[in-house]
Amino acid sequence: MHIICLIYTVFFIASAVSLITHNETRKSLIELENLLKAAGSKQADILGSRLGGPKKIGQRCTSENLRVRHPWGSLSMEERKAYTDAVLCLQQLPAKTPASVVPGARSRYDDFVATHINQTLNIHYSGTFLAWHRWFTYTYEQALRNECGYTGYQPYWNWGIYAEDPASSPIFDGSPYSMSGDGAPIPNKGPLVLTLGDLPPVYLKPGNGGGCVTSGPFKDMIVNLGPVSLPINNGSSITGSGLKYNPRCLKRDISAGVNSAYANATSIVNLIQKNSNIADFQLVMQGVPGSGSIGVHGGGHYTIGGDPGADVFVSPGDPAFFLHHGMIDLVWWTWQSLDYENRRDAISGTGTFLNNPPSPNTILDDIVDLSYAGGYPITMRELMSINDGPFCYTYI
Numbered sequence: 001m002h003i004i005c006l007i008y009t010v011f012f013i014a015s016a017v018s019l020i021t022h023n024e025t026r027k028s029l030i031e032l033e034n035l036l037k038a039a040g041s042k043q044a045d046i047l048g049s050r051l052g053g054p055k056k057i058g059q060r061c062t063s064e065n066l067r068v069r070h071p072w073g074s075l076s077m078e079e080r081k082a083y084t085d086a087v088l089c090l091q092q093l094p095a096k097t098p099a100s101v102v103p104g105a106r107s108r109y110d111d112f113v114a115t116h117i118n119q120t121l122n123i124h125y126s127g128t129f130l131a132w133h134r135w136f137t138y139t140y141e142q143a144l145r146n147e148c149g150y151t152g153y154q155p156y157w158n159w160g161i162y163a164e165d166p167a168s169s170p171i172f173d174g175s176p177y178s179m180s181g182d183g184a185p186i187p188n189k190g191p192l193v194l195t196l197g198d199l200p201p202v203y204l205k206p207g208n209g210g211g212c213v214t215s216g217p218f219k220d221m222i223v224n225l226g227p228v229s230l231p232i233n234n235g236s237s238i239t240g241s242g243l244k245y246n247p248r249c250l251k252r253d254i255s256a257g258v259n260s261a262y263a264n265a266t267s268i269v270n271l272i273q274k275n276s277n278i279a280d281f282q283l284v285m286q287g288v289p290g291s292g293s294i295g296v297h298g299g300g301h302y303t304i305g306g307d308p309g310a311d312v313f314v315s316p317g318d319p320a321f322f323l324h325h326g327m328i329d330l331v332w333w334t335w336q337s338l339d340y341e342n343r344r345d346a347i348s349g350t351g352t353f354l355n356n357p358p359s360p361n362t363i364l365d366d367i368v369d370l371s372y373a374g375g376y377p378i379t380m381r382e383l384m385s386i387n388d389g390p391f392c393y394t395y396i
């Protein structure tokens, strides 16, 4: 009798908690949608005022040539396939990076991975983080279009929608129309342990995978570069230069625990609404060191996990990287649009990871250069708005 009562009580509390969580999620997803709509109408106002009147030099973007980036789940099956086909094409094209510079770079795709490896300690927890990844993702989108005949635009992964079960999402369900699924199951893994200097480590819930990806477009993909600093589940990590030829399968460990703890709908909305200056916004997004949080940026990366997904340096070696960074860019743009006049050109930070070693403050005149990945050396100033400089796109 008492036992049954207890079971009922536990069950009641558990379902009440899950109901509250679901309502909270639904509310936040609607809130996020409203923020996105508000950003879109702010952008429409800016672009609308350019039509008819004299165009200022450099303002090539109007409402008439605005490109649209969509969430993966709203693409048709054909559009999803066209995207993954183009990624596979990039992986077949020869590298532009000379073998004398990066011996392991074998494909055009690897050019992007090599550039990210090379610059990792200058483009995370630094003044260029957001702008650098905007330019990187755009340059990748351009390569897919110009070198592989892709006619769409970069899709993105809204982490909040599938936070409870990302492995069943249209992005990671392993179907021919996904970005491939989870890795083969490796049982009894401990948490993934992230360390940063002398700070207390962060323990991340593992997923149900961990092995080679077994289905979907990237099941036969060869990862050529890395590792540089790959945390593994027993608490240690595998390190290397990352630049040698090291062919292996793509591994993933899709973690619902990480997604729901760090990149849920509420955490996205709070990030956008509760950080009024750029320094706080980008720090909370990446996780305040020592706080135990890895932010939505770390949340997305470690939801994918695996090799190279969990390696900060080599993470673009998993093609899902670019859907993740589409969302990072969306969140930045949405945040900017809430006070566009003051936030458009807001930057903070220096040229080095957590300013270690100390380096000068990043300024709008600083140059971002993606090296062999492509694009061209460009100033920070030109990267601040998605409707100025080289850009003319939006998110729906």
Ligand SMILES: *[C@@H]1O[C@H](CO)[C@@H](O)[C@H](O)[C@H]1NC(C)=O
Pocket (backbone or CB within 6 Å): 097, 101, 102, 114, 115, 118, 370, 371, 372
């Ligand atoms: C790495 O960065 C250095 C310094 O910016 C540059 O000279 C070199 O070409 C880069 N290598 C690659 C592979 O991008």
Ligand SMILES: *[C@@H]1O[C@H](CO)[C@@H](O)[C@H](O)[C@H]1NC(C)=O
Pocket (backbone or CB within 6 Å): 021, 260, 261, 262, 263, 264, 266, 267, 293
């Ligand atoms: C959502 O994310 C925030 C911030 O990471 C976290 O504090 C909160 O517990 C998460 N919510 C759920 C339901 O896990």
Ligand SMILES: [Cu+2]
Pocket (backbone or CB within 6 Å): 116, 123, 124, 133
């Ligand atoms: Cu990065």
